[in-house]
Amino acid sequence: MPRSVNVVAARARRKKMMKFAxxxxxxxxxxxxxxxxxxxxxxxxxxxxxKQKKRDFRGLWIARINAGTRQxxxxxxxxxxxxxxxxxxxxxxxxADLAMNHPDAFKAIVERVK
Numbered sequence: 136m137p138r139s140v141n142v143v144a145a146r147a148r149r150k151k152m153m154k155f156a157x158x159x160x161x162x163x164x165x166x167x168x169x170x171x172x173x174x175x176x177x178x179x180x181x182x183x184x185x186k187q188k189k190r191d192f193r194g195l196w197i198a199r200i201n202a203g204t205r206q207x208x209x210x211x212x213x214x215x216x217x218x219x220x221x222x223x224x225x226x227x228x229x230x231a232d233l234a235m236n237h238p239d240a241f242k243a244i245v246e247r248v249k
Contacts, residue, residue, distance in 0.1 A: 196231035203234030207245045217248040 149167055155177075156163060156170035163173040201211035209217075223244065225233075233241040 193227065196227040199231040199234050200227060203231075203238070203241050204245060207242065207249075209245065209249075214245065214248065218244075221248050223248070 152171055152174055153165070153167070155174045156165075158164070159170065159173055162169045164170060197211060200214070204211055204214040225244075230241070230244070233244065
């Protein structure tokens with residue numbers, strides 16, 4: 136008796152993976168083994184970088200707050216120490232937005248913290 140192989144399911148599985156490889160360059164888009172490896176690696180990078188993005192934005196916010204506080208004679212670390220001691224409740228994202236887009240409001244916060 137000949138061997139029975141479920142080609143329908145295997146083809147569907149490959150077709151689904153090849154759909155994810157659409158837009159890749161060269162053999163990565165149309166050769167099964169190369170495309171499968173490329174897609175799996177892309178998923179690893181995507182998973183890792185979803186976490187990395189949060190770290191990158193925090194660093195950006197810190198740089199913006201630091202640039203804003205230096206104008207008033209404070210470093211970032213001194214400002215944040217005084218800020219937490221003052222008991223104000225804005226997070227770094229909001230502080231960075233104020234430092235960039237609303238310098239008057241940020242100046243009021245710095246003066247209150249000093």
